[in-house]
Amino acid sequence: MADCVVDRHQPPTRLIRGPFPGGASHVDHSVTFLAIATITGFVLATVLLLVDQWQRLERVSFRLPGLLIAVAALVGQGALLYQLGFQTAPTALNLSVLNALATVFGLASAITVISAFRERLEGIAVVLLPVTALTVFLTVFVPESNVPIRTGEIALDAHILISLSAYALLTLAALQGVMLLIQHQALHGHHPAGWVRRLPPMESVEQLMFRFIVIGFLLLTLALVTGFLFLENILAQHLVHKTVLSVIAWVVFAVLLAGRHIAGWRGRTAVQWTLAGFILMGLAYFGTKIVLEWILNLE
Known part of the structure; x- marks a missing residue:
């Protein structure tokens, strides 16, 4: 839904990022350095959180250092996405497939890490x-090709942010659902693995x-x-599939919440609807x- 308005005034371009043939500018080197630092931070945070979950010495906790490093990595990713997303034009956002994917998982990770300071979400964090x-x-x-979207309009900016945030939260819900299925299977197997018990x-x-x-x-x-309300071409031929599938997904979640409220749906039934x-x-x-x-x- 978030990429319905494309800037047709800009010719299709091919965005080459990082150390590709043809040389790299000063900006390319800075982006590469920031990317390596960010990736290293995510990996280090994951290792610390995994060690904290598996280690048996309760007096030694790697949880807080892991979360703080994850926060630093997320800040680096935010700076990186800002630099890459707005380099097409000052008033255009490059929301290509990979940029959008990184944004969604960045938002999901940010929500998880921030929530993990008060909730036990390390199990989700080490996956995300x-x-x-x-x-x-x-x-x-x-x-990857640039996909410039005109920005500067409050309604469009809000639509993009809301759409990506919705998908990030529903991604977290799906991961919680998978975790619930694993726990349910382990419970019925009577021999849960050590990491499941943690x-x-x-x-x-389920509540989360x-x-x-x-x-x-x-x-x-x-x-x-x-x-x-605000996108003129939301039902255009090349976007109608996106719109229809989004509406069907909305109906699925509406039925799930109604079933939860009226019939008390939970467990496998709730997870199946969530994943659908x-x-x-x-x-x-x-x-x-x-x-x-x-x-x-198509650009």
């Missing part, structure tokens, strides 16, 4: 942080999953409303972007 590091690597070192109680995982779903659903609702909605959201946004930008080569 390496994936976020991978998206940073792909964003910087893989050449996860938060299933009830806490629905908390993410509720907030993500509200943001998705706002994204759809702002899209229909998440997959639809992924197809709506990244599926259509990949087809349009990588297969059909």
Whole structure:
């Protein structure tokens, strides 16, 4: 939904980032250095959090250092995405597939790390942080076409931010759902692995999953409303699949929340609906972007 308005006044360009043939400018070197530092921070934070979960000496905790390093890496990623996202033009945001993917996982990681200072979310963090590091690597070192979107309009800027935030929160809900399925399977297997026993109680995982779903659903609702109100080409032929899939995903999450409230849905049923909605959201946004930008080569 967030890339519905494309700046047609700018000719299609090929963005080469990082140490590719043809030389690298001063900006390229600074981006490369920042990317390497950011990736290193994510990896180090992941290692510290994993060690903290596995080590048995309770007096030695690597949790706080791991979270602080993750915060520093997220700041680096934010600076990196700002530098890459706005280099097309001062009033255009480059929201290509990889930039959007890095932004979504960056937001999801930021929410997780900030929440982990008071919630037990290390199990999610050790999954998200390496994936976020991978998206940073792909964003910087893989050449990709620019997809400039006109910015400067409050309504459009709000729509983009809300859309990406909604997907980030629903990504976290899906990860919580997968964690819940793993715990459920381990419980019925009667021999849970050691790392499973270190996860938060299933009830806490489920409550946090629905908390993410509720907030993500509200943001998705706002994204759809702002899209229909302020985007002129939301039902254009090349975007109708994105719009339809987003609406279907909204219906899935609405049914899930209604089922939770009315019938008390939980456990496997709730997780299955959560994953279904998440997959639809992924197809709506990244599926259509990949087809349009990588297969059909439409800017």
